[in-house]
Amino acid sequence: MMHRLYQGLTTLGGPLIGLYLERRKRRGKEDSARFAERLGRPARPRPAGPLVWVHGASVGESLSMLPLIERLCGRGLNVLVTTGTVTSARLMEQRLPKGALHQYVPVDRMAYVRSFLDHWRPDLALWAESEFWPNLLAESRRRGVRLVLVQGRVSPKSFAGWKTVPGFIRKLLSGFELCLAQTEGDAQRLAALGAPAARCLGNLKYAVPPLPCDPGELERLRHTMAGRPVWLASSTHPGEEVLCAQVHAALAARFPGLLTLIVPRHPPRGAEVAAELRRLGLTVALRSAHEPLAPATDIYVADTIGELGLFYRLADIVFVGKSLAVGGGQNPFEPARMGCAVLFGPAMDNFPDMVDAMRAAGAATEVADAEALTLAVGGLLADRQRTQSLKAAALAWTEAEAGVLDKVEAALAPLLGGLDKRHARP
Incomplete structure (x- = not known):
């Protein structure tokens, strides 16, 4: 009964479906x-x-x-x-x-x-x-x-x-x-x-190989970032970029030259994110606009498609987005598979079993809020041995699940x- 009703509505609703699709097309979603x-x-x-x-x-x-x-x-x-x-x-x-x-x-x-x-x-x-x-x-x-x-x-x-x-x-x-x-x-x-x-x-997310990257671009960015303390916020959602900017501001004096990398979950938000962070007084470079990553750059917004593998290789410390300002969480397995020290917020509802397994294996650390994220990032930047230990635990856990x-x-x-x-x- 329910399926016949659904079938009838989708058949008779053809004109409305067409209008809806045209609207999506105008917004770039088709x-x-x-x-x-x-x-x-x-x-x-x-x-x-x-x-x-x-x-x-x-x-x-x-x-x-x-x-x-x-x-x-x-x-x-x-x-x-x-x-x-x-x-x-x-x-x-x-x-x-x-x-x-x-x-x-x-x-x-x-x-x-x-x-x-x-x-x-x-x-x-x-x-x-x-x-x-x-x-x-x-x-x-x-x-x-x-x-x-x-x-x-x-x-x-x-x-x-x-x-x-x-x-x-x-x-x-x-x-x-x-x-x-x-x-x-x-x-x-x-x-x-x-x-x-x-x-x-x-x-099957455990069987995914490490995300790919362009070796030449990896070498270029490594050279550009050489000597700078770096951390990455990946797959961020609205509200989280500002939290990450606050983390950067709180740690910048303690770690001279600190570079924060932000990869928004939805690349079209890149320009909006960059403008928001500039209003906070930070020096921001936008990757899609080919803005150079300079020594004075505080935050590099990587609003491109398919380059997470590149940035996971550039940062030992990774915060996984959609877990603080928004709920649900993004996939924490990908940075763990790259041997990163993984951090995420408490709202990881989409990956409950994975999150429990990672915590039990010492392959990730949960942070309660922006203040806790600041403490965690600062602690890892200051303690290289602790960072290496978390990286090794993350990689070992992913390999055991393959x-x-x-x-x-x-x-x-x-x-x-x-x-x-x-x-x-x-």
């Missing part, structure tokens, strides 16, 4: 050059042979699936990767291995969904995390596409919401033959909502093994 893909009109031919379709909503989901995508391509399979955001599309263009291609996921309106599936005809679909598009899932299932949920995630808040429509979520999840959850808690919540064969083999990819691939092996026969079906 890719004008590839907008037809969002309407189910493909930009590339379908490769011959079996096709595995991997869907991740945005940057985090798609990046977590990269190691698995590489394994699939290593088996000689064609892989179609879909995401919904402009940033994720750009990253996938840079990071996808040979044998994989990217398209934008169609908007969940039946006409677009059918056009997309008519063209791509996937044999197996791997959906990441928690983006359940009803029309896309139902039509895929109707056409005989085998569905697997990978990196399944249902937060306690989402779980409470889904429980208000139990029949609807049960029907959505029943289309998946296998549900591989990120954590044991996610597996329990998925099972309670009706997901078949829900279990946890580990978090076996999850083999477990996930083994669980998928029965489905992957029969793809040739399924592809030959009428």
Whole structure:
């Protein structure tokens, strides 16, 4: 009943959906050059042979699936990767291995969904995390596409919401033959909502290799920063940049030449962030504007896409954003994988199990507020031995968690093994 209502609304609401998409396009949230893909009109031919379709909503989901995508391509399979955001599309263009291609996921309106599936005809679909598009899932299932949920995630808040429509979520999840959850808690919540064969083999974010960087640019910036005490605030959200500026101001006299690196989670905010920090009396350089990183620069705002690997290599001390001024948290595994001394605030709700494991292993330190962040950064800048100890603990923990990819691939092996026969079906 609920799904039929949803299908009817998305069909009759075509004009409103069109207006909404046009508004997003004007705001830069849709890719004008590839907008037809969002309407189910493909930009590339379908490769011959079996096709595995991997869907991740945005940057985090798609990046977590990269190691698995590489394994699939290593088996000689064609892989179609879909995401919904402009940033994720750009990253996938840079990071996808040979044998994989990217398209934008169609908007969940039946006409677009059918056009997309008519063209791509996937044999197996791997959906990441928690983006359940009803029309896309139902039509895929109707056409005989085998569905697997990978990196399944249902937060306690989402779980409470889904429980208000139990029949609807049960029907959505029943289309998946296998549900591989990120954590044991996610597996329990998925099972309670009706997901078949829900279990946890580990978090694929643990299998992600170190983020890449440009070696030449790394050497250039190392030379530019030589001799300066440095710390990094990564993936920051509104309000956190000012807090980091306050940390800088509190420590600048104690550590002459202190350089604070800030990488906003959303690069288009870079100019706004730089202007805000300049109003505080700080000397700020904006990377996207090619402003030079000079000896007098207090804060370097790196508002570029795909360069976190570069800045994690430049800073031993890293604060992970969206954990102080805003809740939820960003992925702390990435800086730990680079062997950084990791700090984060108390609001890491998106990564509860990961955060607990990191704290237990001594691989990260939680700070309660801006004052505690100042004390933590200052303490690490003053104590090189302590910093090296945290760096080593972080790296050792990430390496110990790296076996999850083999477990996930083994669980998928029965489905992957029969793809040739399924592809030959009428």
